[in-house]
Structures are given as structure tokens and as C-alpha cells.
Amino acid sequence: MDQDWIEVTVLTSSEATEAVAGFLYNCDVEGVSIEDVADVEFKKENLGFADFINESVLTIEEGAMVKGYFKDSENFMNTLNYIKESVDKLGEFGFDKGEGIVTYHKVNEDDWANNWKQYYKPAKVGEHIVVKPTWEDYEEKPGEVVVELDPGMAFGTGTHETTRMCIKALEKKVKKDTTVFDIGTGSGILSIAAAKLGAKHVVGVDLDPVAVESAKKNLEFNKVNNIEILYGDLMEVVEGKANIVVANILADIIMFLSEGVRAFIEDEGYFIASGILNTQRNKVADKLKALDFTIEEVMEDGEWICIIAKK
Structure with a gap:
């Protein structure tokens, strides 16, 4: 190189x-x-x-x-x-x-x-999830769930507001029989968090081949075997439905994908969407409502929001 x-x-x-x-x-x-x-x-x-x-x-x-x-x-x-x-x-x-x-x-x-x-240290990003760089030492405390991560050149260190909120939303919604689809998985942080929170099956997809390779390496660090990482578009490479679809991407992309995403969510399932500025809250929420989603919760962190919508 x-x-x-x-x-x-x-x-x-x-x-x-x-x-x-x-x-x-x-x-x-x-x-x-x-x-x-x-x-x-x-x-x-x-x-x-x-x-x-x-x-x-x-x-x-x-x-x-x-x-x-x-x-x-x-x-x-x-x-x-x-x-x-x-x-x-x-x-x-x-x-x-x-x-x-x-x-x-x-x-x-x-x-x-x-x-x-040198700037990336272990950090607690939810009620239970702690994100730990692979090269750092950390003593796990009772009740904590540690995610080992080397994001490399992919998005997703756990420090960004949108990632933190998605993790908090997953902590609320993931159950032991849950299937999760993670759109734009990046470093794989949300997929790994979902698996470690007890999801039975997780699929992460990304259009960036660098991110796909990064996510696969992070799966090895965390010794999780119920996650698939796929290169491509959700609509083209994933089959079946999930109880939760999580997307930490841009608001306009969420709005563009939301109709297609709905077909991949089980009835009574959830669409966790972030990467949305608080100034874009109403237009995204209105789009989801028009698709017959119920806005169950809107989380805020700084200038960003995360919407938890129920089908």
C-alpha cells in the first residue's frame, strides 16, 4: 500500500x-x-x-x-x-x-x-453497553456488556450521538428471540451490540466494502456467531423479516428507504432510525406516520434525534 x-x-x-x-x-x-x-x-x-x-x-x-x-x-x-x-x-x-x-x-x-x-478510550454508551477499543485494557463491571471494536476506516466508534442513541434504543427493544437487520452497519457496532444484548439472529448490510471487511473483523474480536455481514443493499441481499430494523444513516436516505424497509419488518416490529438532525424531526416522523408507523419514542442527544417507530 x-x-x-x-x-x-x-x-x-x-x-x-x-x-x-x-x-x-x-x-x-x-x-x-x-x-x-x-x-x-x-x-x-x-x-x-x-x-x-x-x-x-x-x-x-x-x-x-x-x-x-x-x-x-x-x-x-x-x-x-x-x-x-x-x-x-x-x-x-x-x-x-x-x-x-x-x-x-x-x-x-x-x-x-x-x-x-490515542484519543479512543473505553466508554459506556448505554445503560449496559461499553465500547472498548481492542488495544485498550478494561475491567468489566457487573451488569455491563462489552463490545470490542477496531473501527478502522469504517463509521462507528460508539462516540457519535446517533450511535449512542441507537444502542440505547436496542437496549430497550432487543429480546432473546429478536431478529435484527442493521442497515449501513459500518464497523458493525450496532449488529454486535444487538447480538450481545441477546438477539437470536442479526444481519448487517453495507454498500461500502471497507465497512464490510471492518465489521467482519470486529465479529471475530467479539466471538459472536449469530451475525451475518453482507455487502449490498438490504432490498437485494437480505431475505425474510426482522423484529427490529435499525438504520443510523442520513435523514433523506431514511425517508427514501422507509417504504421498502417496512416490508422487512414483522407486524408489531420496530424501525429504529437515527442520523436525523432535530430540524428534520417532523419531516421524517410525518413520512413514517404516512407509512402507518406509530412513533413510539423520539430520543434526543445534542442536535441529533433517534426515532423508535412501531409497525
């Missing part, structure tokens, strides 16, 4: 981070990180997250930095121009682009692939 990579940094608003990450994933990005000023105060006030504050985010007064890592190739400038144009058009999609500044520089692979690990 080449040792030199290009790091693209986008300065944007907190609300636009997931959209910007989506632009990067439309390119040949090898990894994405989000550093949000809005998270800093929470992490300072919560000891379990205190060590995860990346000092680079302290260099900006407001908003967020979204970083993407690309191989240095002759097509890079075309990629960079696409990213700049997409960021400039954020307003057309209803997002505040913030500063909207796009910069890039070369980095060594070790600098971005490994150094971030």
Missing part, C-alpha cells in the same frame, strides 16, 4: 457534516472522520469521552471539520473539484455550509491510520 495519502479537510457547519461525508463517499475515499465543535463540551463533561477529544477540532471556534483520505492519483484534482462544487451547493439541499472551505495536504499513512487511536 502506498505510504503517502492526501487528506482533504472541509470546514462546514455541524448540521452539514453527514451530507459532506456523503460527498466524500461518492468519491474513492478510503476513510472519513468528523470532528465537531458541538461535541467538545459534551466530551469535556462526560469522563468516559474526555480522552477522545482530538486537539485539531479546538483550532476552530464553531462548526465542524470533515476529513477524507484519498490515494494520490492523477484523478485527484477532479475529485477535489467535485468536493468543492458539492460543498458550494449545500445551500440548495437546505444545509448551512458554514465556512465551506476545502483544503488538502499530503500525509503519511501511519499518521492518519494509527495516531487517532
